[in-house]
Amino acid sequence: QVQLVESGGGLVQAGGSLRLSCAFSRRTSSSYVVAWFRQAPGKEREFVAAINWSGGSTNYADSVKGRFTISRDNAKNTVYLQMNSLKPEDTAVYYCAARSGRYMAVDVKYDYWGQGTQVTVSS
Numbered sequence: 001q002v003q004l005v006e007s008g009g010g011l012v013q014a015g016g017s018l019r020l021s022c023a024f025s026r027r028t029s030s031s032y033v034v035a036w037f038r039q040a041p042g043k044e045r046e047f048v049a050a051i052n053w054s055g056g057s058t059n060y061a062d063s064v065k066g067r068f069t070i071s072r073d074n075a076k077n078t079v080y081l082q083m084n085s086l087k088p089e090d091t092a093v094y095y096c097a098a099r100s101g102r103y104m105a106v107d108v109k110y111d112y113w114g115q116g117t118q119v120t121v122s123s
Helices: none
Strands: 004-007 010-013 018-024 032-039 046-052 058-060 068-073 078-083 092-100 117-122
Touching: 004 092, 018 032, 018 092, 018 117, 032 068, 032 078, 046 068, 046 078, 058 068
Parallel strands: 010 117
Antiparallel strands: 004 018, 018 078, 032 046, 032 092, 046 058, 068 078, 092 117
C-alpha cells in the first residue's frame, strides 16, 4: 500500500505562485505514473498534470500548459507541482494520485490518492 501526502496549498493573489508537494510513504515503483487532479466546488474532478516516474515524461491539461510544471525528486520520493501565473479559476482542492502502468487522464484509473490540499486564488 502506498500513502500519498500533499502539502503546499494556501491563499494567493492572482498572478502569484505556489508549489505543491506530494510525498510518498515508500520508494515508488519505476512503473508508476503520478498525477495531479483538482476539484472546484460544484464541479467534477479534472486532470491537471502527470509525470512518468521512470522516464520523466509529462502531460498537462490545456488549461495549465505554460503555467504549471510537474516534476519529481526520486531521492525524496516526492512529486511537485509548480504553479505560476495563478488565476481565480485555478481555485480548487488539488489531489495527488498514482497508478501503475501507462499515463491516463481519468481519475478512476488511479489507485492511490492523497487527502487533498486547498488552493485559493483571489482576484
